[in-house]
Amino acid sequence: MNSLKVKNFGKAKVFLPLPYLLGLQKESWSSFWERDLAELFQEISPIRDYTGKELELWFLDYKLDEPKYKTDLEAKQNNDSYEAALRVKTKLVNLKTKEIKEQEVFLTDFPLMTERGTFIVNGVERVVISQLIRSPGAFFTAQTIGGKNYFGAKIIPNRGAWLEFETDASGFIGVKIDRRRKIAASTLLRAFGVDKDLAIKELFSRRGY
Incomplete structure (x- = not known):
């Protein structure tokens, strides 16, 4: 197939290489999953009862189950979301009896990013757009x-x-x-x-x- 000729009306003769435009989206999601989520659990741990003297709940580790659909295309065809169950390993400490219980609990359905840097929500492909927010x-x-x-x-x-x-x-x-x-x-x-x-x-x- 013949390539199209491009007419350049600019003065610059040197062109900068086109960056990987999906990199920002993918790196942001990867950072959230690998580091930010762990920091969030560490920040809120432990959760204490209202007296602060009886119970403590600690978040230890987290993982994703296998997604319901093997590919994002399959989720899209079924008008469903491309996601996986997020499970968290927790530790409940009874401060009075010193009893400790550990259990893995289901927290939420975690959206998975496609290779195109998008998400599939109820069969619709969506993208997260960066926006300016007010400073605290x-x-x-x-x-x-x-x-x-x-x-x-x-x-x-x-x-x-x-x-x-x-x-x-x-x-x-x-x-x-x-x-x-x-x-x-x-x-x-x-x-x-x-x-x-x-x-x-x-x-x-x-x-x-």
Whole structure:
């Protein structure tokens, strides 16, 4: 088959080699499976009961079962997901009796990446797109509308729920948790243990700094 001639209108005569474009996707998935997942289990281990004096749950090791389908094409043809069962070896320690139990448990169905750097979800081929995310921290806003000042704040943790505080014309302070329905900020404070009206008013009293 004859190759097509390409007309170059650029000034550069030297061309850089085309990189392996799937490398980023594959390396990211491989890093997550081989290192990041292990670091996550180490970070949350041990999980203790609410007293911290009776039980401890440790995550020791993890592995994947053989996938339900031998190839991603087979999963696609059956309108199913290309995945494998993720099993974790756990250790439960009774701090009172010193009894230790180890057991392998099913955690979730873990998606497998195809050779094309994609995933098969319910028979549909999908790709994970890198995106920019907000850095964790506290962000404050202020704006003037109709001569009135409105203030807001966002608390973005490294992991967990976002908190978004807003004020309105009546002086109401509301908060959204993970961008859900707005509730009174006092309701959130009561959930944190500040359950007395006087204590809440003290938190919002005018003070000089």
